[in-house]
Amino acid sequence: MNNQWVEFANNVKRLYGKDFVPLHEPTFNDKEVEYVTDCIKTGWVSSVGAYVTQFEEELAKFVGMKHAVAVVNGTAALHIALKVAGVEAEDEVLMPSLTFIATANAVSYLGAVPHFIDVSMETLGIDPSVLKIHLNKITELREGELFNKETGRRIKALVPMHTFGHPVDMEGIQGICNDYRIELVEDAAESLGSYYKNKHTGSFGKISAISFNGNKIMTTGGGGAIITDDATLASYAKHLTTTAKIQHSWEYRHDEIGFNYRMPNLNAALGCAQLEKMPEFIAQKRLLTKRYEQLITNLQGVHLFKEPKSCKSNYWLQTLILEDVINRDEVLAILNENGVMSRPIWTPMHKLNMFKDCPRMNLRVTEFLNERVINIPSTPIKEGIL
Structure with a gap:
């Protein structure tokens, strides 16, 4: 498992042409x-x-x-x-x-x-x-x-x-x-x-x-x-x-x-x-999604989240969903240690002390995703090197 994620991290760095890839940077000229x-x-x-x-x-x-x-x-x-x-x-x-x-x-x-x-x-x-x-x-x-x-x-x-x-x-x-x-x-x-x-x-x-x-x-x-x-x-x-x-x-x-x-x-x-530049940014975000689709082809136990039906997403943050909850923190550690800034999804609000007593329904899917979602670098790219 470790080797495939180290390889993925190296591919992401090649994609961006950087030794360290932040989660999301602004683009100015x-x-x-x-x-x-x-x-x-x-x-x-x-x-x-x-x-x-x-x-x-x-x-x-x-x-x-x-x-x-x-x-x-x-x-x-x-x-x-x-x-x-x-x-x-x-x-x-x-x-x-x-x-x-x-x-x-x-x-x-x-x-x-x-x-x-x-x-x-x-x-x-x-x-x-x-x-x-x-x-x-x-x-x-x-x-x-x-x-x-x-x-x-x-x-x-x-x-x-x-x-x-x-x-x-x-x-x-x-x-x-x-x-x-x-x-x-x-x-x-x-x-x-x-x-x-x-x-x-x-x-x-x-x-x-x-x-x-x-x-x-x-x-x-x-x-x-x-x-x-x-x-x-x-x-x-x-x-x-x-x-x-x-x-x-x-x-x-x-x-x-x-x-x-x-x-x-x-x-x-x-x-x-x-x-x-918004049309350009959106086109570059969607291109990045295609590049990530190629990069995860050989990864086991993970899929790239895609836009819902009848929707066009700006793909602000690229999202991986792991099949095995046990691996999330291990994957995050490997990616960050290898120069690819990644993070879990936010802690759900009902798990925070100031909101723990607020009314809520059964949050089954929320709990499931909280344990499996990872965001990976999402700065727009023009082409990227594969």
């Missing part, structure tokens, strides 16, 4: 330097400037939505998206346990309670079929709102997360939200450039969140965005993320508790350059 330099020369480097406006307009167009509000990171985007969607303290919010902690954190910032749902082997995201069974068992509608019979709390929203860029079954998710009268707030942090049945992820619900962290498919350094077709929600989100400041020529007036979440112009300049 002269365009980023040009835009950021221009931004510095204007003197407008904080949360007001032409690049912020340009980035919001171009991002909205890219995802096929009417409005985008650029903020400091994806967690802030999800926090505000949930707030303007009507999530309040003591509400429950349905989400996968198999997610990055930002999903659960954003709910907690509002004083709301994460309610953990199992995922599908086909998508790695929320499984609508098992969710429906769970909701039929533990919920009831009261005056048009859904309540958890076991806790007495209102269930206000459902937050699907598109794991590693792979779209969730959004048709099933939308059906759940419609039938049970809950808000759909997509966590599309990882899925910029991914499509479910030719429609961009993040465009199915009332409002959604995207991340542009340094390890995402494109980056603004640190950054995120709220996207929506609802002009009223977009305006309110922008107001809240600008410290709820009322426009005035010279006075500082605020009409509620707000947040200093707006994306700086400097970051937006970087984002404008990166967004221009």
Whole structure:
């Protein structure tokens, strides 16, 4: 077993032409330097400037939505998206346990309670079929709102997360939200450039969140965005993320508790350059998937996760699923010791101390994947050496 993984590590290093291959690096060239330099020369480097406006307009167009509000990171985007969607303290919010902690954190910032749902082997995201069974068992509608019979709390929203860029079954998710009268707030942090049945992820619900962290498919350094077709929600989100400041020529007036979440112009300049390259990045990501398919041909006990049916994934993080749970940490050790940065999937939220008492359904598939998933280097490549 050891020899095959050492050989795989050596092949990955040859693919990238490096002695050490990080998990994911940003890709920059002269365009980023040009835009950021221009931004510095204007003197407008904080949360007001032409690049912020340009980035919001171009991002909205890219995802096929009417409005985008650029903020400091994806967690802030999800926090505000949930707030303007009507999530309040003591509400429950349905989400996968198999997610990055930002999903659960954003709910907690509002004083709301994460309610953990199992995922599908086909998508790695929320499984609508098992969710429906769970909701039929533990919920009831009261005056048009859904309540958890076991806790007495209102269930206000459902937050699907598109794991590693792979779209969730959004048709099933939308059906759940419609039938049970809950808000759909997509966590599309990882899925910029991914499509479910030719429609961009993040465009199915009332409002959604995207991340542009340094390890995402494109980056603004640190950054995120709220996207929506609802002009009223977009305006309110922008107001809240600008410290709820009322426009005035010279006075500082605020009409509620707000947040200093707006994306700086400097970051937006970087984002404008990166967004221009998204088609290239996606093509290179998909090429990398083909290269990995070739590299794992002779590997025993593992398969490469592929995009779900009727979807086009951005393949943000390349994902291996091991057949034998016993081997996961051994494989990780071999790859990292041989210069190929790899990592397990996130610790499921229900296993973290601060969320261990949150309501949850049976998380059989989540537990299975937690023991078997490995992410391997995913920086886009132009060709790669085989």
